Amino acid sequence: MAPKKxxxxxxxxxxxxxxxxxxxxxxxDLLSELNQVExxxxxxxxxxPSYQSFNSQLTLEIKQKxxxxxxxxxxxxxxxxxxxxxxxxxxxxxEQEPKDNxxxxxxxxxxxxxxxxxxxxxxxxxxxxxxxxxxNYNKIQSIAILxxxxxxxxxxxKGNQAQIDExxxxxxxxxxxxxxxxNLQPNGSPQSIIRTISPLIDRIIEQRSTEDLHxxxxxxxxxxPVAINQQIxxxxxxxxxALAPEIALSIQEQVRLDKESISKSIGxxxxxxxxxxxxxxxxxxxxxxxxxxxxxxxKYMGEVINTINEKVENALSIEGVxxxxxxxxxxxxxxxxxxxxxxxxxxQAIFLIHKASGLIIxxxxxxxxxxxxxxxxxxxxxAIRSFANDLIAExxxxxxxxxxxxxxxxxxxxxxxxxxxxxxxxxxxxxxxIRSALSNVVLKYGNIIEVYDGDSDTIPESSELxxxxxxxxxxxxxxxxxPTTLIWFLAVILGLxxxxxxxxxxxxxxxxxxxxxxxIELDAAPELSVYRLTPEVKEGKLILxxxxxxxxxxxxxxxxxxxxxxxxELTLENRIVAINVPIDPTIAKEVVVRxxxxxxxxxxxxxxxxxxxxxxxxxxxxxxxxxxERIAQYFKQIPGVEKVIINLEKQLxxxxxxxxxxxxxxxxxxxxxxxxxxxxxxxxxxxxQLHLRxxxxxxxxxxxxxxQKLAQERANKIAKVLVDRGIESxxxxxxxxxxxxxxxxxxxPLQKSRCVRFEFLIPExxxxxxxx
Amino acid sequence: MSIISKxxxxxxxxxxxxxxxxxxxxxxxxxxxxxxxxxxxxxxxYIELATPTVNRSIHLLxxxxxxxxxxxxxxxxxxxxxxxxxxxxxxxxxxxxDHLQKHLDLFLSVNPxxxxxxxxxxxxLAVEEKLARITQLYNFDAHPQVIATYITSAKTGDYVxxxxxxxxxxxx
Numbered sequence: 001m002a003p004k005k006x007x008x009x010x011x012x013x014x015x016x017x018x019x020x021x022x023x024x025x026x027x028x029d030l031l032s033e034l035n036q037v038e039x040x041x042x043x044x045x046x047x048x049p050s051y052q053s054f055n056s057q058l059t060l061e062i063k064q065k066x067x068x069x070x071x072x073x074x075x076x077x078x079x080x081x082x083x084x085x086x087x088x089x090x091x092x093x094x095e096q097e098p099k100d101n102x103x104x105x106x107x108x109x110x111x112x113x114x115x116x117x118x119x120x121x122x123x124x125x126x127x128x129x130x131x132x133x134x135x136n137y138n139k140i141q142s143i144a145i146l147x148x149x150x151x152x153x154x155x156x157x158k159g160n161q162a163q164i165d166e167x168x169x170x171x172x173x174x175x176x177x178x179x180x181x182x183n184l185q186p187n188g189s190p191q192s193i194i195r196t197i198s199p200l201i202d203r204i205i206e207q208r209s210t211e212d213l214h215x216x217x218x219x220x221x222x223x224x225p226v227a228i229n230q231q232i233x234x235x236x237x238x239x240x241x242a243l244a245p246e247i248a249l250s251i252q253e254q255v256r257l258d259k260e261s262i263s264k265s266i267g268x269x270x271x272x273x274x275x276x277x278x279x280x281x282x283x284x285x286x287x288x289x290x291x292x293x294x295x296x297x298x299k300y301m302g303e304v305i306n307t308i309n310e311k312v313e314n315a316l317s318i319e320g321v322x323x324x325x326x327x328x329x330x331x332x333x334x335x336x337x338x339x340x341x342x343x344x345x346x347x348q349a350i351f352l353i354h355k356a357s358g359l360i361i362x363x364x365x366x367x368x369x370x371x372x373x374x375x376x377x378x379x380x381x382x383a384i385r386s387f388a389n390d391l392i393a394e395x396x397x398x399x400x401x402x403x404x405x406x407x408x409x410x411x412x413x414x415x416x417x418x419x420x421x422x423x424x425x426x427x428x429x430x431x432x433x434i435r436s437a438l439s440n441v442v443l444k445y446g447n448i449i450e451v452y453d454g455d456s457d458t459i460p461e462s463s464e465l466x467x468x469x470x471x472x473x474x475x476x477x478x479x480x481x482x483p484t485t486l487i488w489f490l491a492v493i494l495g496l497x498x499x500x501x502x503x504x505x506x507x508x509x510x511x512x513x514x515x516x517x518x519x520i521e522l523d524a525a526p527e528l529s530v531y532r533l534t535p536e537v538k539e540g541k542l543i544l545x546x547x548x549x550x551x552x553x554x555x556x557x558x559x560x561x562x563x564x565x566x567x568x569e570l571t572l573e574n575r576i577v578a579i580n581v582p583i584d585p586t587i588a589k590e591v592v593v594r595x596x597x598x599x600x601x602x603x604x605x606x607x608x609x610x611x612x613x614x615x616x617x618x619x620x621x622x623x624x625x626x627x628x629e630r631i632a633q634y635f636k637q638i639p640g641v642e643k644v645i646i647n648l649e650k651q652l653x654x655x656x657x658x659x660x661x662x663x664x665x666x667x668x669x670x671x672x673x674x675x676x677x678x679x680x681x682x683x684x685x686x687x688x689q690l691h692l693r694x695x696x697x698x699x700x701x702x703x704x705x706x707x708q709k710l711a712q713e714r715a716n717k718i719a720k721v722l723v724d725r726g727i728e729s730x731x732x733x734x735x736x737x738x739x740x741x742x743x744x745x746x747x748x749p750l751q752k753s754r755c756v757r758f759e760f761l762i763p764e765x766x767x768x769x770x771x772x
Numbered sequence: 773m774s775i776i777s778k779x780x781x782x783x784x785x786x787x788x789x790x791x792x793x794x795x796x797x798x799x800x801x802x803x804x805x806x807x808x809x810x811x812x813x814x815x816x817x818y819i820e821l822a823t824p825t826v827n828r829s830i831h832l833l834x835x836x837x838x839x840x841x842x843x844x845x846x847x848x849x850x851x852x853x854x855x856x857x858x859x860x861x862x863x864x865x866x867x868x869x870d871h872l873q874k875h876l877d878l879f880l881s882v883n884p885x886x887x888x889x890x891x892x893x894x895x896x897l898a899v900e901e902k903l904a905r906i907t908q909l910y911n912f913d914a915h916p917q918v919i920a921t922y923i924t925s926a927k928t929g930d931y932v933x934x935x936x937x938x939x940x941x942x943x944x
Contacts (some may be wrong), residue, residue: 357779357853358814359833375777379814379833386849387811453855454777454831 171479345424358382513539542570549639588640606689608764615640655758699750712736777831784860785868786839788792789893851882863898890921
């Protein structure tokens with residue numbers, strides 16, 4: 001039956017189900033028949049009480065068996081199995097015994113039962129017993145036969161079961177077969193096939209899932225990746241949509257489960273991703289990183305500002321002054337010196353070094369004469385960097401090493417760093433250049449550098465271009481730019497300071513000269529010299545300030561200065577104030593004395609003045625030159641002088657008194673001598689401003705030389721007498737003459753000639769004032 | 773073909789003879805005076821490998837690390853990027869032998885792909901019969917990244933060149 005079925009299935013699968021169904025029906029019918037038979041048997045047995053115990057024992061056994069051995073039920077197709085179980089299980093128990101002869105066992109049990117009956121129930125009649133036993137035996141035999149048939153049935157059932165299993169399997173594989181079928185009949189009616197199968201498919205899958213989830217999973221697992229792949233290819237959006245909401249959640253979950261794993265799997269790609277993004281859209285990256293980098297930039301800007309400040313300060317500091325002096329000494333322009341100072345650095349070597357191992361990736365050493373030991377240098381630099389990072393500051397970087405006039409500038413990126421050996425002081429711009437060169441190298445060769453293993457062939461030659469650029473740019477940059485700006489800046493500042501200063505200096509020099517000239521001129525004018533007048537030159541004007549007591553003097557001063565103002569093309573501004581102050585009489589008096597003294601220095605003037613109650617009284621002599629009016633005017637100019645009284649004489653007073661001597665004698669024994677002398681002394685007192693000439697005479701007799709001597713001695717004698725009487729000798733002038741005195745003619749007696757006569761005279765110009 | 777550069781490190785306790793081994797290899801000199809290395813010292817040796825398998829010039833940059841003392845462990849940073857290492861112990865001081873494993877682990881933790889050679893140094897001072905026992909006790913042959921173990925003497929120069937050369941060969 002089985003092979004046939006299989007053939008059926010093989011030939012047309014869609015028929016198999018319908019063919020199974022009748023078979024099953026047959027089995028079920030059979031079973032129900034069996035049931036019927038059994039229940040009949042049971043009924044039959046129950047009628048005989050002697051069988052009851054046996055029967056119950058049997059049922060008990062069956063029940064127990066049912067409980068303990070449901071092995072049979074483990075097989076599939078529940079609906080039919082449930083029906084068959086009670087009977088099959090009941091007879092199965094017997095199948096555990098040797099199977100060659102089922103009757104033998106029945107017989108054995110029968111024997112034991114009969115034995116039981118014989119021992120336990122003595123009251124039972126033996127013939128009866130034998131009869132019933134016989135009867136029983138027949139019954140049991142029929143049961144045995146029944147059992148046999150049941151077993152056959154069961155075997156059939158088993159075969160069926162196996163077949164059902166196969167059928168189920170084939171139903172499972174029905175999917176693929178269906179697909180095949182569809183393939184075989186593409187032009188037939190796939191619609192109808194789909195229609196027939198589609199309601200079943202979900203049920204089949206459901207069914208299968210409930211039965212064996214694991215196997216179902218296994219079966220589906222193989223298809224899933226392909227299916228997903230396919231779906232991604234055809235409609236990526238829908239997959240994305242389906243997965244999207246869960247990705248974040250699943251990452252979270254994974255992070256919760258194993259913190260490291262996510263970062264480990266994403267980590268290595270992060271750098272590359274960022275790099276790619278930078279290449280793709282640098283601006284976006286800059287924006288994203290800006291908040292982080294902001295503070296770094298701020299720090300950097302601070303540095304730049306500091307250096308600018310330094311430069312500006314230096315420009316006007318001792319260094320700046322020193323440079324000026326050097327420029328003077330060397331005879332070169334200051335600009336040249338500044339330029340020299342502004343090219344203070346020279347790149348000695350550039351090394352691109354692998355950060356972890358310290359191996360050289362690329363090197364450039366322009367000076368062939370002094371090649372540095374690049375390998376060792378790079379190694380040591382790397383060691384120093386690590387050391388500094390380890391012990392000093394883990395997050396910060398060593399960015400410069402100084403040794404004397406050399407500097408090593410370090411610029412560090414992810415997997416490599418640049419070390420630039422520089423002689424002198426590099427500019428900030430150069431550092432910027434280093435930075436951009438390194439970032440170019442990292443962007444372009446970062447991936448290769450990351451896995452660098454000491455073989456420089458793995459790094460493309462073109463990487464050297466970036467480093468060479470650094471050298472070239474450096475030269476270009478040093479010869480232009482900053483230094484000139486600095487020179488211009490300095491020049492402007494110096495210009496702003498020195499040009500106005502020079503102009504001011506010159507102006508004040510000119511002004512000083514004018515002021516001095518003016519002062520001299522003002523001093524030269526006698527009326528003005530007594531007042532303090534201050535000339536000043538300012539804003540194209542010659543300004544006179546001071547105070548004079550009268551309008552006249554104010555105008556006089558202006559007149560005096562006009563000439564100078566015109567010569568220097570300045571406008572005169574007369575700020576002299578003429579004030580009528582109540583003059584201090586003592587000052588006025590002093591001025592009067594000065595004016596008097598000044599007048600007395602004039603020829604033929606001998607005056608005495610008295611100042612009292614704003615009135616000057618002038619006494620004395622002014623013989624011809626100066627009129628009374630002139631003298632009066634002089635005094636009227638003096639502030640505080642309101643009135644001048646002139647009482648001047650045009651002629652000197654004449655002294656008619658003569659003192660006579662005896663012949664050849666110097667004796668003063670004339671009778672009127674004392675009276676005469678007194679008279680003369682009084683006159684001298686009366687005219688203190690005048691001097692007196694004393695003239696001695698002799699008579700004609702005798703030798704003229706002796707006479708001359710005698711005449712002189714006579715005058716001397718009288719002068720002495722006057723001095724003795726209190727007259728200052730300086731006022732006296734002594735003269736001897738052998739001529740007869742005026743008015744004595746030859747006919748007059750000789751005695752008239754032997755005399756001393758007197759004449760007043762005005763003291764000579766330049767002599768000490770006699771009137772003080 | 774250009775010269776390839778490789779970094780190797782000498783690791784071990786203080787005074788096991790790391791500096792002496794390097795000196796013997798680089799300058800072919802030896803000095804009895806002990807000078808403690810401070811920090812790190814870097815030497816360079818140019819070698820040409822011409823074996824049946826390898827034919828290449830190589831610049832060995834040998835990092836001589838400050839020996840480990842009780843107070844200070846060697847800086848792991850110095851080990852970074854090394855292709856190979858020589859882990860050195862002093863045959864006459866058992867505690868230095870005990871530390872071999874620790875140094876090896878440190879090196880491999882920093883350089884997971886690095887190669888290592890074990891050097892039992894100062895063989896000139898060691899007793900012959902002890903050697904066998906020691907090499908048996910401290911055996912690293914099973915370790916996949918340990919390429920060899922040598923009993924060396926910087927003083928006599930025994931196996932020094934061979935050790936460095938073989939390490940270099942293996943690194944390429």
